[in-house]
Amino acid sequence: MSDFRFAVNVLPKPGILDPQGRAVELSLPHLNVTNVSKVRIGRRAELTVTAVSEAEARTVVDELAKELLSNPLIEVYAVELLEATSSTRTGAAS
């Protein structure tokens, strides 16, 4: 078994109104920033999956990303593998 550390990055779908992104854009003049546009605000989750393979781990992450971490009606997500380490489980048969 190995531990796979993933990041799931969730963003509003293109074309969907993002009030938070809009609010950030509206605040830019207060920072004297004039060359920034198209701000989109999302969320990021990091999690570790213990599995026999990266493929198996990704299946779990995909399911979580689709059902819980994002709402496919309004958001898109991207899964990023951060780290893979073999886990040393006491008593576990190798």
Add this chain to the structure above:
Amino acid sequence: MRIGVVTFPGSNSDVDSLNALAVAGVDPVSLWHESPDLQGVSAVILPGGFAYGDYVRAGVIARFSPVMKGVKAFAEAGGYVLGICNGFQVLAESRLVPGVLMRNRSLRFASKIVAIAPQRLDSPFTRAANGRPIHIPIAHGEGCYYADEATLDQLERDGQVLFRYCREDGTYSTDPDDPSNPNGSLRAIAGVCNAAGNVAGLMPHPERMAEPILGTDEGMQLIRSLVESAAAWEATR
């Protein structure tokens, strides 16, 4: 007759909903989120509040709670389920009603009395409404109704839009920034039902206008509608 109200950790309109049911003359039954057993009730209300702290997205964690297994089975059997505010968010995240409740367009938490117009009076959730605008409170940060254009067209065509935010004369504006629209909801939608018509959600709180001492009892039109429908359904079982 007994009608259940689910309490999730973070629900805050459960007691108001139980009270409104008592005002309507039915036995209110408190249902706990950890049990899928609906105790044989004739209808279910998912109340307002902040289930599971609204973490990740409002309603999504509640979707996976044991009680929602019972609610889903109850809805599939034709039982009436009404989601109010956070309860609407739970139903939408559970895909039991169409659409999504997004962050209010203003980014502000909206807490005020609004006018909503029932879009049909022959639905199980509006049958006791008098057809005039209903004035009841909203209190939410994520109430901006969204669905893609094709879905919105389909909902309108099939009579699944039950309530719209409206002006005093009952008309509404499709401009999401119109003053009569408190949160930017597309096509001023305040409440919808599923295709079968037995599961509905709305953002405003009918249970908070259930007695004159609370201001008015205008919200009772919707509570009574649910009670009448539940009684009719119970009679057919």
